[in-house]
Amino acid sequence: MSKLSLIIKREYLAKVRNKSFVVMTFLSPILMVGMVVLIVYLTKINDGEIRTIGVLNESNYFSTDFQGTESTSFVKFRDIDLEAAKDSIQKMGFYGLLYIPNEPDLEQVASRSYFYSKDAPGSSIVANLENVFKDRLRLQRLQELGVSVSDFESVENNFEINTSSFSGEQNLKGITEIKAFIGGAFGYLIMMFIIIYGGFVMRSVIEEKTTRIIEVIISSVKPFQLMLGKIIGTSLAGVTQFAIWIVSAFLMFGVLILVFDIDPSGLNAGASNTPGLVGGAAYVTASDSAIQLYANELFRIPWLMLVCFFVIYFVLGYLIYSSIYAAIGAAVDNETDTQQFIFPIILPLMLAIYVGFFSVFNNPHGPIAVGFSLFPLTSPIVMLMRLPGGIGEGGVPIWEVVVSILLLIITFIGIVWLAAKIYRVGILMYGKKPSYRDLLKWLKY
Amino acid sequence: MNNILVANEVSKQFGSHIALNKVSLEIPKNSIYGLLGPNGAGKTTLIRIINQIIYPDKGAIFFDGKPLQSQHISMIGYLPEERGLYKSMKVGEQALYLAQLKGLSKSDAKSRLKYWFDRLEIGDWWNKKIQELSKGMAQKIQFIVTVLHEPKLLIFDEPFSGFDPINANIIKDEILQLRDKGTTIIFSTHRMESVEELCEYIALVHKSEKILDGKLSDIKRAYKNNIYKVGLGVQSANGLLEDLKGKFEILSSEYVDDGLQLNFTVQLPSDDTGPFLSHLAGKANVNNFTETIPSANDIFIRTVQSK
Numbered sequence: 001m002s003k004l005s006l007i008i009k010r011e012y013l014a015k016v017r018n019k020s021f022v023v024m025t026f027l028s029p030i031l032m033v034g035m036v037v038l039i040v041y042l043t044k045i046n047d048g049e050i051r052t053i054g055v056l057n058e059s060n061y062f063s064t065d066f067q068g069t070e071s072t073s074f075v076k077f078r079d080i081d082l083e084a085a086k087d088s089i090q091k092m093g094f095y096g097l098l099y100i101p102n103e104p105d106l107e108q109v110a111s112r113s114y115f116y117s118k119d120a121p122g123s124s125i126v127a128n129l130e131n132v133f134k135d136r137l138r139l140q141r142l143q144e145l146g147v148s149v150s151d152f153e154s155v156e157n158n159f160e161i162n163t164s165s166f167s168g169e170q171n172l173k174g175i176t177e178i179k180a181f182i183g184g185a186f187g188y189l190i191m192m193f194i195i196i197y198g199g200f201v202m203r204s205v206i207e208e209k210t211t212r213i214i215e216v217i218i219s220s221v222k223p224f225q226l227m228l229g230k231i232i233g234t235s236l237a238g239v240t241q242f243a244i245w246i247v248s249a250f251l252m253f254g255v256l257i258l259v260f261d262i263d264p265s266g267l268n269a270g271a272s273n274t275p276g277l278v279g280g281a282a283y284v285t286a287s288d289s290a291i292q293l294y295a296n297e298l299f300r301i302p303w304l305m306l307v308c309f310f311v312i313y314f315v316l317g318y319l320i321y322s323s324i325y326a327a328i329g330a331a332v333d334n335e336t337d338t339q340q341f342i343f344p345i346i347l348p349l350m351l352a353i354y355v356g357f358f359s360v361f362n363n364p365h366g367p368i369a370v371g372f373s374l375f376p377l378t379s380p381i382v383m384l385m386r387l388p389g390g391i392g393e394g395g396v397p398i399w400e401v402v403v404s405i406l407l408l409i410i411t412f413i414g415i416v417w418l419a420a421k422i423y424r425v426g427i428l429m430y431g432k433k434p435s436y437r438d439l440l441k442w443l444k445y
Numbered sequence: 446m447n448n449i450l451v452a453n454e455v456s457k458q459f460g461s462h463i464a465l466n467k468v469s470l471e472i473p474k475n476s477i478y479g480l481l482g483p484n485g486a487g488k489t490t491l492i493r494i495i496n497q498i499i500y501p502d503k504g505a506i507f508f509d510g511k512p513l514q515s516q517h518i519s520m521i522g523y524l525p526e527e528r529g530l531y532k533s534m535k536v537g538e539q540a541l542y543l544a545q546l547k548g549l550s551k552s553d554a555k556s557r558l559k560y561w562f563d564r565l566e567i568g569d570w571w572n573k574k575i576q577e578l579s580k581g582m583a584q585k586i587q588f589i590v591t592v593l594h595e596p597k598l599l600i601f602d603e604p605f606s607g608f609d610p611i612n613a614n615i616i617k618d619e620i621l622q623l624r625d626k627g628t629t630i631i632f633s634t635h636r637m638e639s640v641e642e643l644c645e646y647i648a649l650v651h652k653s654e655k656i657l658d659g660k661l662s663d664i665k666r667a668y669k670n671n672i673y674k675v676g677l678g679v680q681s682a683n684g685l686l687e688d689l690k691g692k693f694e695i696l697s698s699e700y701v702d703d704g705l706q707l708n709f710t711v712q713l714p715s716d717d718t719g720p721f722l723s724h725l726a727g728k729a730n731v732n733n734f735t736e737t738i739p740s741a742n743d744i745f746i747r748t749v750q751s752k
Contacts, residue, residue, distance in 0.1 A: 006545050014534065212529030216587070219496040219523040220546040222515075428498070430527070441460050 003221045004229050011233025015200065016240060025241050029248055051095035051125065056085045058102040059109045065132050066098070072125065074098075086116060096121060098129060106140050178294075179301060179364075179388035186310050187356055187381035191349045194318055197238040198325035198345070201231055202338065205329030205427070214427045223424040231322045301388050309387055309401075316408045317380030320415045321345060327419035330426030331434050331442075352378035356385040364389055370400060376411035379404045418443065448507075449474045449598055449629040450495065455504035457490055464490040466653040467504065472598075472631065472646070477624055479644035479661070480633040481741075483749055486650045488633050489526065492600055495631075496523050509597070519548040522596035526603045526633075528587055530575045537571035540590050547594040554593065561589040565615070580607045588616055592623060599623065600631045605639065617643070637742035647741065651749050661741065668739045668747070671713040672696065673721075678730035679707050685728060693721060706732065 015021055055066050056077040066074040075094065077085050082099055089097045096117030103109045110133050115121060142152055205227075208214045217226060328341040352372060359368045364386045373383040373396075383404050389395040425442040426434070434442075452470040456463070465487045472478045482488050493499045495506060497518060506513040508520070530539055537558070544554035562568045565585055575583055584607045592599060601620070605613045620643065624630055632644060640647065640661075648658035657664065679685060686707060689695055698709035707729070713721055718734075725731060739747070 003546055006542065010542055014531070018533075207531075211532055212525075212527045213531055215498070215525040215527055216523075216529075216543065216590070217546065218498050219521070219525070220518060220543070223498075424499075428493075445459055 004225050007221065007226055007229025008233040008236065011204065011230050012236050012240075014204075015234055015237035021237065021241070025244055029245055029252075033252075052092075053125075054085060054089045054092075054094050054097045055100070056080070056082060056097060057100045059100050060102070061106055061109055061136065062100055062132070065136060069128070072128065089116070090118070095125075106137065110137060178298070181361075182301065182306075183360075183385035183388045184353075184356055186306070186384040188353065190310075190314050190317055190380050190384070191353055193235075193238060193242075193314070194321045194349060195346065197234055197318070198322045200234050200237075201322045202325040202329035203335065204230055204234065205326050205423075206332065206335060206338075209330070209333065209427060209430070218427065223427060224420045227323065227326050227420060227423050231319065231326060235318060235322065302390055305391065306384075306387055310384060312405065313380035313384055313408070316405075316412050320376070320408075320412050321349075323416045323419035323423075327422040327426065330423040331429075331439060332426075333430060333433070337433050348377040349381070352381035356382050360385045365396070374400065374404050374407060376404075376407045379408055421445075447473055449509055450631075451507040452491070452495075453505045453507070455491070455494060455501045455506065457487075457494065457499070457501050463653050465494075465501070468650065468653075468655045469504075470648055470655065470658060472629060474629055475624065475627050476645045477620070477630045477632055477643050479640045479647035479741075480631055480650065481635075481640065481647055481745060482650035487653045488650055489602070491650065492523070492525075492602060492631070492633060495598075495600065496521060519594060520597045522547075522591045522594065522599045524587060524591040524599075524601045524604055526606070528584075530583055530586065532576040533574060535571070536573050536575060536578070536586055539575065540586060540593070543590045544593050549594050557593050558589070561593060565589065581609055581612055584608055585612065585616075588619070592619075596628070598629050598631065600633070602633045603635070604632070605634075605636065637740065637745060640741045644741075649745065649748055651752055656752060657744075657748055664744060665738050665741075668744050669716075669736065670739075671716050672710055672737045673713060673718070674710050674733070674735045674737055675708070675731070676733040677707045677709075677725070678705060678732050680705075688728075689724075692724065710737070 049071070051072050052075055053072055054075050054077055057063065066076075068074055072095075077088075080088075085097055085099070096115055099114045099116065100109060101112045103112055113133070115126065115129060139149070142149065208217070324345055328338055328345075331341065332338050355368060355372045355378065359366065359372075360382060363369060369382065369386060372378045373386055383396070383401070386396050387401075391401060392398055421443050422439055425445050432438075448471045450470070450472040452468060454467040454469055455465055456467055457465040468487070468491060470491075480488050480491070490499070494501050495513070497513065497515060508514075508517045511517075534542075540558050541551065541554050544558065545551060549557070559568075562571065567582070567585060570578065570582070570586075575586075578586075588604070591601075599620075604616060604620070608616060617639070620630060620632075632640070634640060644661055646659065647661050647664065649656050677685070686695070686698060686709070689709070689711075694712040696710040696712055698707065700707055711721070722731070722734070
């Protein structure tokens with residue numbers, strides 16, 4: 001067995017056998033599911049609460065307009081004054097009091113109405129109340145204009161413009177966002193992986209320094225071999241973790257299907273129909289056709305290409321960042337000294353994510369998106385957000401992909417070379433907290 | 446070809462700090478070679494260069510007559526001063542890993558480890574984790590890992606630190622046995638008594654330069670300064686001391702045994718003791734007469750301080 005594969009094997013086993021790794025691997029899916037369940041449950045509790053609102057209506061309008069809903073009920077007051085009503089609302093612990101004064105016409109009634117509550121009222125409650133007033137006012141104005149309600153409703157329309165690419169394929173609204181979201185998920189995955197497993201690489205280097213085993217090992221292997229083996233071994237452990245999660249997700253999905261007796265053929269029907277959709281689309285109903293079109297569009301996302309590029313960008317991006325992490329680990333004596341060096345690494349990653357979500361979603365091929373998808377420290381994340389739109393016409397120009405990957409490879413070689421130099425010197429330095437100037441000096445050793 | 450390792454004007458600079466300045470060494474085969482020097486003299490840098498952990502700026506190293514190359518790594522065993530093991534790894538697993546990194550096959554490594562574990566009576570540690578062992582126990586493992594691949598050249602940097610006297614003796618005997626089997630040993634230490642005991646050759650490095658090297662016995666001969674310790678049996682204080690003081694350079698003197706014995710040290714002009722002894726003849730009984738040979742410690746201190 002070559003020395004590199006020996007190192008990879010040791011690093012992998014050291015990581016995988018670690019108790020916290022095992023616990024995290026099996027606990028985090030449970031935690032994730034638990035969190036989703038908790039959020040859903042809490043939302044339900046929140047929505048389930050029924051708020052009681054008192055209505056003191058002195059006007060001649062709105063006598064039947066305030067009807068209780070799932071989340072609010074109305075209690076009507078009669079023949080008491082406003083102060084007494086407020087008092088009783090507070091005594092009874094009601095949510096608030098809607099006061100509608102007696103005025104000669106509806107406009108004045110509406111403008112003089114008040115909603116009293118103990119705390120600032122929730123926006124959905126205010127909106128519900130406002131809607132009642134708005135509907136009423138609209139009806140009155142329509143009557144004044146002599147328009148019947150049915151005429152008005154026939155005027156109402158929900159217009160959306162049809163969009164299409166020049167080549168005639170129909171573009172669906174929102175599909176850009178959906179695609180960017182898929183790309184964003186990939187990008188986010190890369191960022192999380194880099195931060196978590198880069199950190200593991202760094203801690204592992206620090207461990208070798210603090211246990212002083214490092215000099216024993218590098219008298220047998222080259223420091224670069226050790227660094228590379230460590231990075232590869234640790235990331236394989238990460239891949240194992242992800243694989244376990246994916247497999248267990250599929251298993252859970254299968255269990256769900258069995259438990260809730262969902263017919264899987266129903267789920268597949270949409271997808272299996274899609275290729276033959278072209279002719280049949282005309283016969284499906286309007287809403288069905290939109291769903292089918294979306295499904296069709298999602299089906300047309302070049303998944304294979306996407307996965308291939310994910311792997312390329314992931315490997316290059318991860319190698320760049322984790323070798324920086326390894327160099328940091330080599331430069332310091334303990335983890336508390338790493339902060340000053342870690343921030344500059346996290347910065348481009350965060351930037352990539354934010355730029356991705358704010359700029360690429362709106363304009364996947366705008367100058368900012370293009371710039372950040374070429375810049376090597378952000379390209380693994382940003383380019384993946386752009387790629388679901390395809391390559392070539394209508395998508396990312398081929399040259400941009402080529403330049404982006406080339407830049408990434410050049411940066412990769414450069415960074416790994418620099419990191420290896422810092423690593424080589426740093427692992428033999430003890431007892432000193434290095435500054436950036438020291439690191440520069442080490443490059444010349 | 447009697448030298449296992451030859452360093453030829455090796456220089457190394459870190460930034461503006463010169464760590465080694467044209468250091469040349471010849472380390473004979475099958476010897477124990479003491480590499481001495483104060484802290485920060487450049488010993489560790491030289492050892493790291495021999496181990497190809499770092500590379501010299503100038504000069505060359507020859508291993509067994511050939512320029513030092515990466516294939517020589519498996520022929521060298523190195524026990525660094527700053528040493529340790531993975532805390533959470535099991536002893537056996539870890540020893541196997543380190544042995545395989547030195548190029549041994551897994552089965553080879555296993556059988557040799559078994560031999561050494563039995564030899565040092567630590568066979569039942571195989572499945573323990575390093576963090577469960579004491580410092581001295583971990584040092585034993587490290588010694589085994591260093592010598593396991595039967596290297597031609599062994600480099601020990603402070604090998605006895607962390608050992609109690611009993612275990613230090615066990616390790617010392619193992620080192621001597623390795624030498625007897627034909628291994629060459631470079632021995633870097635501050636403990637001069639172990640230098641006296643073990644080293645056949647020494648080199649003294651100070652302020653990045655080699656200031657002294659050669660066979661320890663030759664160096665001692667060169668450093669002896671014709672000082673002799675003399676014990677004379679005398680009847681009484683009969684003016685002999687005054688007589689001697691007039692003729693020779695007496696460094697110190699005292700009467701013991703109720704004035705029946707005169708002990709003194711004398712500095713002779715050359716290593717020819719004839720004139721002095723013949724002067725004494727008939728005047729007193731020479732009870733003892735020994736040359737004071739400088740210890741390695743004396744040589745070390747004198748050389749370093751004179752620079």
